[in-house]
Amino acid sequence: MITVITSFQFPKPVTREEARRIFLSAAPRYLGVAGLLRKYYVLSQDGTTAGGVYLWNSRVEAEAMYTESWRAVARETFGANPSVTYFDSPVVVDNITNEILSDE
Structure with missing residues (x-):
């Protein structure tokens, strides 16, 4: 498995609610993407x-x-x-499904 972290700087800080609205508008394009197991949107506390x-x-x-x-x-x-940025993820702990996943 592979973990990818993407990041960018907003031209000006945004509120959590503004970011949530932007993220929700973009999220549907990731549904059903081949090979994508999960995606988390993240926002720094200072926006x-x-x-x-x-x-x-x-x-x-x-x-x-x-x-x-x-x-x-x-x-x-x-x-x-x-x-x-790409990272190898040979082991993932999933506490929702109570599983430890390995890519072998």
């Missing part, structure tokens, strides 16, 4: 930085998402260029 934490089945599936087209939509939606 200046936001992003996402994604859990993917594979790096290939993750890389298929973060195209120049995706970056353009992110710039349009959030007003800033996103950064994208």
Whole structure:
């Protein structure tokens, strides 16, 4: 499994409610994306930085998402260029399903 963390700086700070509205408008485009297991939207407490934490089945599936087209939509939606960082996630603890997941 792969975890991807994206982040960007808002041109000006936003409130939690403003961010929630923006995130809800963007969220439907991630439903049913091949290989995407879960996505979390995140906002810094001062409202200046936001992003996402994604859990993917594979790096290939993750890389298929973060195209120049995706970056353009992110710039349009959030007003800033996103950064994208990939991490291997060999083990995930899921306390909702009471499972420990491994990619082997």
